Amino acid sequence: MKRIDADILIPGQGTPVPNGTVIIEGTSISYAGPTAEAPSLPHIDSYRVPTVMPGMWDCHAHFFGTEGADLTYLATTPTPVSAVRAARDAHTLLMAGFTSAREMGGIGVYLTRLIEEGTIVGPNIYGAGGALGPTGGHSDIHWMPESWRDDLAASGKGWVTVCDGVEACIKAVRQQLRIGAQIIKINATGGTMSMFDNPNHRQFNDAELRAIVNEAALAELAVGAHCHGVSGIVAAAKAGVTTIEHNSMMDEPTAELLLEMGTMVVPTRHAVDFILSLKGQIPNEFWEAEAAFAEKHWRSLELAIEAGIPIAVGADIMQSGDPWGTNGKEVATFVEAGMTHLEAIEAATANGPLTLGPRAPQSGILKEGYDADVIAIDTNPLKDITALGNPQRVTMVWKGGNLVKEPEQHSPVFPSMAPA
Numbered sequence: 073m074k075r076i077d078a079d080i081l082i083p084g085q086g087t088p089v090p091n092g093t094v095i096i097e098g099t100s101i102s103y104a105g106p107t108a109e110a111p112s113l114p115h116i117d118s119y120r121v122p123t124v125m126p127g128m129w130d131c132h133a134h135f136f137g138t139e140g141a142d143l144t145y146l147a148t149t150p151t152p153v154s155a156v157r158a159a160r161d162a163h164t165l166l167m168a169g170f171t172s173a174r175e176m177g178g179i180g181v182y183l184t185r186l187i188e189e190g191t192i193v194g195p196n197i198y199g200a201g202g203a204l205g206p207t208g209g210h211s212d213i214h215w216m217p218e219s220w221r222d223d224l225a226a227s228g229k230g231w232v233t234v235c236d237g238v239e240a241c242i243k244a245v246r247q248q249l250r251i252g253a254q255i256i257k258i259n260a261t262g263g264t265m266s267m268f269d270n271p272n273h274r275q276f277n278d279a280e281l282r283a284i285v286n287e288a289a290l291a292e293l294a295v296g297a298h299c300h301g302v303s304g305i306v307a308a309a310k311a312g313v314t315t316i317e318h319n320s321m322m323d324e325p326t327a328e329l330l331l332e333m334g335t336m337v338v339p340t341r342h343a344v345d346f347i348l349s350l351k352g353q354i355p356n357e358f359w360e361a362e363a364a365f366a367e368k369h370w371r372s373l374e375l376a377i378e379a380g381i382p383i384a385v386g387a388d389i390m391q392s393g394d395p396w397g398t399n400g401k402e403v404a405t406f407v408e409a410g411m412t413h414l415e416a417i418e419a420a421t422a423n424g425p426l427t428l429g430p431r432a433p434q435s436g437i438l439k440e441g442y443d444a445d446v447i448a449i450d451t452n453p454l455k456d457i458t459a460l461g462n463p464q465r466v467t468m469v470w471k472g473g474n475l476v477k478e479p480e481q482h483s484p485v486f487p488s489m490a491p492a
């Protein structure tokens with residue numbers, strides 16, 4: 073058993089408790105509330121921290137293990153190389169206070185197995201397998217022959233799965249189930265950095281979208297839809313997806329529709345800001361296009377917050393290495409876009425599991441019976457929300473009741489993780 077006493081306990085949902093205590097029994101929480109009312113138990117490991125809160129959720133991760141986001145890297149990076157890099161990135165994420173990741177395409181389904189068997193240390197990963205999309209869409213690798221793309225998908229390196237027509241879409245969902253998917257990811261519009269597919273065009277017709285959502289539902293799987301343009305957002309929401317990813321160009325009528333359907337949004341602003349930070353390092357025409365897109369995306373984020381659509385944190389980091397660990401910057405971004413500090417923390421914690429629909433675990437809240445995924449911060453994030461984007465400020469991490477990060481801890485496996 074473990075006991076964590078804190079100056080402030082932020083439960084993830086509900087009102088913060090000054091002088092709060094969390095008690096962990098095995099893998100779950102047995103008490104979370106005022107220190108004054110906490111049961112006193114002998115022989116228990118105790119810790120004293122400034123702030124205790126639930127471990128955060130990154131609801132739009134990609135474990136690709138490649139040096140860039142270009143799909144060509146799929147073929148040119150040997151699998152063992154990408155696997156070890158992805159294992160390091162998962163470890164970095166956990167050390168940054170993210171005890172869970174919803175992985176929207178990549179090798180996360182395999183990392184889950186390695187983490188659960190204890191081979192590597194990382195967050196709980198709920199992987200999608202390959203992201204589904206139609207021929208010529210955002211899941212396609214347009215610049216290579218189709219046979220090359222299909223061979224690659226069949227080789228187990230399928231971050232992307234191309235399917236056309238209802239039958240093929242149903243089979244594609246089943247193929248993700250076959251490799252252990254716990255969420256289905258679809259690309260329901262084009263992308264912003266793609267060669268041919270346009271972010272304003274929707275992808276998949278209504279019959280295909282419905283077939284995917286219905287087939288996924290048989291296995292209690294939620295569907296997350298990558299959508300930039302309005303037509304794709306509307307079609308995906310009407311088909312019954314659980315989350316809209318990016319949600320870049322949402323207008324007011326569409327916000328009403330999302331509220332009516334109970335659809336959540338994962339805005340992934342971190343990825344937009346990361347590309348903008350590359351000014352001078354990427355071709356200027358790409359940067360200019362991204363800057364124009366970023367303005368629309370920001371308005372859509374503000375509108376989603378104003379409308380009260382449930383929102384979750386997702387960083388959408390596509391390359392290995394940098395900027396893993398800064399995923400929590402998204403929380404401060406939500407505050408800039410209009411959330412209260414408490415709402416932004418809820419987006420990073422309690423809202424996370426909801427993006428998995430029926431498979432949502434009891435996580436993201438400091439509450440009796442919930443998973444003991446708990447973090448300590450060296451300050452009060454209700455006063456300095458940027459602390460959640462800085463791994464140095466996340467001083468302790470418990471995952472499933474196990475202490476996996478302590479102050480001054482040095483990692484023998486990934487030396488770059490040693491505190492500076």
Ligand SMILES: [Zn+2]
Nearest residue numbers: 132134176388
């Ligand atoms: Zn993504």
